[in-house]
Amino acid sequence: MSLATAVIRLATALVPVRSVRKRIRRRLMDAGRDARCARELPGVLARYEAHERSCRAKLASGEKLKVAFLVCDASMFSGESVYLKMRGDPRFECFIAVAPRVSRGEEFMRETFSKTVRALAGRYGDAVRPLPCVPGAAAAGLDADIVFSTIVYEDQSLAEYTVESLSRRSLVAIIYYGYGGLFASNGKKTPFLPNIVFAWRYFVSNEATRRMMAGRNPLLARSVRVAGYCKMDRLADELAARRAAAGTPRRKKVLVCPHHTIDAPADGALALSTFLANADALAALPGAFPDVDFVFRPHPLLFVRLATPKWWGPERTAAYRARLAAMPNVELQEGGDYFATFAESDAMIHDCGSFLAEYFYTGRPQCFMLREGDGTTRQLLPFSHRLLKHVYTARTPHDIFSFVRDVVAGGCDPLAEGRAEFAAKEVCVNHPDASGAVVAEIASAIEGAG
Numbered sequence: 001m002s003l004a005t006a007v008i009r010l011a012t013a014l015v016p017v018r019s020v021r022k023r024i025r026r027r028l029m030d031a032g033r034d035a036r037c038a039r040e041l042p043g044v045l046a047r048y049e050a051h052e053r054s055c056r057a058k059l060a061s062g063e064k065l066k067v068a069f070l071v072c073d074a075s076m077f078s079g080e081s082v083y084l085k086m087r088g089d090p091r092f093e094c095f096i097a098v099a100p101r102v103s104r105g106e107e108f109m110r111e112t113f114s115k116t117v118r119a120l121a122g123r124y125g126d127a128v129r130p131l132p133c134v135p136g137a138a139a140a141g142l143d144a145d146i147v148f149s150t151i152v153y154e155d156q157s158l159a160e161y162t163v164e165s166l167s168r169r170s171l172v173a174i175i176y177y178g179y180g181g182l183f184a185s186n187g188k189k190t191p192f193l194p195n196i197v198f199a200w201r202y203f204v205s206n207e208a209t210r211r212m213m214a215g216r217n218p219l220l221a222r223s224v225r226v227a228g229y230c231k232m233d234r235l236a237d238e239l240a241a242r243r244a245a246a247g248t249p250r251r252k253k254v255l256v257c258p259h260h261t262i263d264a265p266a267d268g269a270l271a272l273s274t275f276l277a278n279a280d281a282l283a284a285l286p287g288a289f290p291d292v293d294f295v296f297r298p299h300p301l302l303f304v305r306l307a308t309p310k311w312w313g314p315e316r317t318a319a320y321r322a323r324l325a326a327m328p329n330v331e332l333q334e335g336g337d338y339f340a341t342f343a344e345s346d347a348m349i350h351d352c353g354s355f356l357a358e359y360f361y362t363g364r365p366q367c368f369m370l371r372e373g374d375g376t377t378r379q380l381l382p383f384s385h386r387l388l389k390h391v392y393t394a395r396t397p398h399d400i401f402s403f404v405r406d407v408v409a410g411g412c413d414p415l416a417e418g419r420a421e422f423a424a425k426e427v428c429v430n431h432p433d434a435s436g437a438v439v440a441e442i443a444s445a446i447e448g449a450g
Helices: 004-010 018-060 081-085 106-127 184-194 208-218 230-246 275-288 302-306 315-323 341-346 353-361 382-388 397-409 417-429 436-446
Strands: 065-071 094-099 128-130 145-147 171-175 201-204 223-224 251-258 292-296 328-333 347-350 364-370 390-392
Touching: 018 065, 018 184, 065 081, 081 094, 081 230, 094 106, 106 128, 106 145, 106 292, 106 397, 128 171, 128 302, 171 436, 184 208, 201 230, 201 302, 201 390, 201 436, 208 223, 208 382, 230 341, 230 353, 230 436, 251 275, 251 341, 251 397, 275 292, 275 397, 292 397, 302 315, 315 328, 315 347, 315 436, 341 353, 347 397, 353 364, 353 417
Parallel strands: 065 094, 065 145, 094 128, 145 171, 171 201, 201 223, 251 292, 251 347, 292 328, 347 364, 364 390
Antiparallel strands: none
16 A cells, blocks of 8 residues: 555545545545656656667667566456567567566465466466566566556556556556456546556557547547557457368357356446346256357356355355256356357357457357346446447346347347448457557557657
8 A cells, every 4th residue: 555545544534424435535546646647757758758769779770679568367468469479570579577466465466476377388488487576576577678568557566567667667558458448437447547647558449449548538648549459369360260160060159258246336346247137047048948059158256256155155156056067058167268269159148348349359149138227338438338239138038038049049130230340340440460550550659759
C-alpha cells in the first residue's frame, strides 16, 4: 500500500456510512492518481524521446533492438503473436520476461510464477527469462530497448515493473490482455490507469475503442493506436486446420462457457454471470441433445467461488462437476489454451466478457446469456450493444434450449450474413495479421521519428 493510499484510508476511517466512506476514498484516490499522472507524464515523454533517438541510432548502425515481452500469467500473454512475428525480424532480438503476480498473496504468486515459466519455457525454451521476485532486486532484471507489457494495473506486479519504472530505460507498449473496450468498467477505469497513461504506445482492438479511450482521457490521444486484436492471429491456423478436415463426418459441438461474476454488481465492478439462474438448464443440455457434443469450459474462478460457504459449498459444487463429467457427450475443460477448442466448435453459449467479441473470429453463432432485467446491458459500452445485435441472446432456459435446437442442430442461422459483414468491418480488424500492424507501427515510430 502506498503512503498516499494509507493517508486517505486513515483520513476517511471515521466516515460512519460504509458506502459513503468507500465512495469518498475512491474519489480521493482517483484524484491523487490523476494528479500524479499529469505531474509525471512530461518526464516520461522526455525519456521516450531520448529512447527513440537511441533506438534509431542502433538500427542505423546495424545493431538489433532488444525487445522484452513482459508477462505475469501465461493465460494473459496476448502479445504472443507479436513475439512470434518480431523474433523472425532481423531488426529485433526478442525474449519473454516472466514477472511475479503479487496482488493475490505469496502462495498464489509463487504458484502462478512457476506455472507461467513452465508453460512458456515449454514452448520457447531459453527465450523465457524469469525475473526477480524480490522488491529492489528487480531493477537489473530487464534490459531492453522496447518492452511489451500486458500488466495494466500497477499493483499487479512489483513496482520495478510498472510502466513508469520501465520507461526509465525502455520504450513501453501496452497490449491489453483482452479484447477491451466492451464494458462500462473499461471506460471508467482503464483510460486513467497509470500503466496506460504512461505507455509509449497503447494498442487497442478497434476504432470505437480508440475513440472511447482518447475521449475519456485526452492524455491518451498521443499514444493509443488501432492495431486489431493480436491474440486472435493464432486462431487463423487452427481454423485452417479445421477447414482442411471439413470432409470428415463429425458431430456438432457446442461450447458452454459460464462466467465467474456471480456476485451482484458493486462499485461498478463487472457482474455478467447468469450461472446461478441457468446451472440446471446447462447441465440438462447434454441429455436433451444426445447427438450434440458439449464442451463445458467455465471461467477458472467459477467453481472456486461456488465452492465457498457463501454460495454452493464444496460438496454441491463437486456434485455438479461430477454430474457433467459422467455424461458421454460432455468434455469438461478447466483452463489451458482454447484456440483449438474454438476452431473445433460449431457454436457457443456463454456470458463471458472477451468471448463476446472473440467468438466473432470463428464466424460461428453464439448465444449470450443475459442477467435479469437490464443487469447485463447497462454494463455495456455502445460497441458491445452493437455486438449483441449480431448474436443470439437468452434470458430464460427456454431461450438456451431453442438456440441449440434451432440454430445448432437445426442449422437455422438468420444472423449469419449480417454477423460476417459486421465482424469483417468492425470487430476483426487487421485479422489475421494484427501483429503485423503492431510491428509496423513500432518500426515507423522509431525509424520515422526525428
